[in-house]
Amino acid sequence: MANGSRQAAWEFFGTELKRRREEAGFTQAELGSRVFVSGGYIGQFEQAIRKPQLDVAQRIDGLLQTDGFFERLWRKLIKEERYAEYFTHAAELERLATEICEYAPAVVPGLLQTPEYARAIYLASNPLAADEYIEEMVRLRMDRTLLLKDATRPVYWAILHETALRVPVGGPASMATQLDHIAQMMRERKTLVQVLPFSAGAHREMGKMMKLMDFEDAPPTVYTEAVFSGNLLDDPVVVKRAQASYDLLRAAALSPEASLALIESVAEDYRRCASTT
Numbered sequence: 363m364a365n366g367s368r369q370a371a372w373e374f375f376g377t378e379l380k381r382r383r384e385e386a387g388f389t390q391a392e393l394g395s396r397v398f399v400s401g402g403y404i405g406q407f408e409q410a411i412r413k414p415q416l417d418v419a420q421r422i423d424g425l426l427q428t429d430g431f432f433e434r435l436w437r438k439l440i441k442e443e444r445y446a447e448y449f450t451h452a453a454e455l456e457r458l459a460t461e462i463c464e465y466a467p468a469v470v471p472g473l474l475q476t477p478e479y480a481r482a483i484y485l486a487s488n489p490l491a492a493d494e495y496i497e498e499m500v501r502l503r504m505d506r507t508l509l510l511k512d513a514t515r516p517v518y519w520a521i522l523h524e525t526a527l528r529v530p531v532g533g534p535a536s537m538a539t540q541l542d543h544i545a546q547m548m549r550e551r552k553t554l555v556q557v558l559p560f561s562a563g564a565h566r567e568m569g570k571m572m573k574l575m576d577f578e579d580a581p582p583t584v585y586t587e588a589v590f591s592g593n594l595l596d597d598p599v600v601v602k603r604a605q606a607s608y609d610l611l612r613a614a615a616l617s618p619e620a621s622l623a624l625i626e627s628v629a630e631d632y633r634r635c636a637s638t639t
Contacts, residue, residue, distance in 0.1 A: 375435055376408040382426050397421040417492040452585040452594050456509060459575040461517040465611055467569050468525045470540060473507055479540040482532030510552050519554040521611050527628045534636035541629035548622050556615035557624050565614060574608055
């Protein structure tokens with residue numbers, strides 16, 4: 363669903379909410395108090411400024427006796443709105459790429475994440491979200507990881523800053539599982555992974571995530587991300603500079619063999635820590 367039609371669908375959600383609320387004789391404040399949000403939030407739902415969480419849509423259905431209408435519509439829209447708007451195009455290009463080279467300065471890249479790791483990331487970002495929302499986001503993240511298990515998978519080369527190995531996302535057991543998964547992907551030759559160690563010191567791009575993608579019949583692109591925003595760039599000059607930066611990162615990183623040894627060692631440290639807690 364294109365962004366314009368998706369927004370129109372959320373506007374339909376809001377219009378129906380307003381119509382059925384008024385038919386039931388509730389003000390925005392009255393409906394809000396009964397479904398445990400503010401009247402202002404109800405107004406923002408109706409104007410398609412904000413999107414309700416699943417449990418709110420379910421409570422609205424119950425109160426307005428709409429036979430699951432808003433829950434079904436919510437599920438359809440959220441399912442079709444698979445990724446944040448700024449990442450949607452990049453996610454589509456991942457599936458078309460013949461080669462993906464990624465640098466992750468602090469967090470394990472999505473294509474390498476385990477369900478436990480992804481769940482911890484989403485919970486940290488959405489501490490008040492309903493379980494259904496978190497699980498749906500985890501499922502979508504895991505759908506992306508299937509790309510590296512397909513027979514026609516792209517060449518995938520990831521450089522992880524050692525920070526991504528050392529930050530205990532989800533706790534020691536979760537990290538042990540996550541690093542074991544990366545090590546297994548490396549041993550099965552489904553991905554190339556290098557670690558940029560703390561000992562490498564400062565680097566121009568050390569704090570900036572970067573994803574380079576090559577295609578069979580299209581120019582290469584580079585995707586970078588900031589807070590709630592992303593940039594997908596195909597200017598040849600910019601892409602060439604990004605490729606040069608990636609080459610410098612690759613030269614400063616540990617070899618794949620040394621990287622695998624470090625990943626397995628850190629995983630074992632987490633395992634020992636988990637067994638004593």
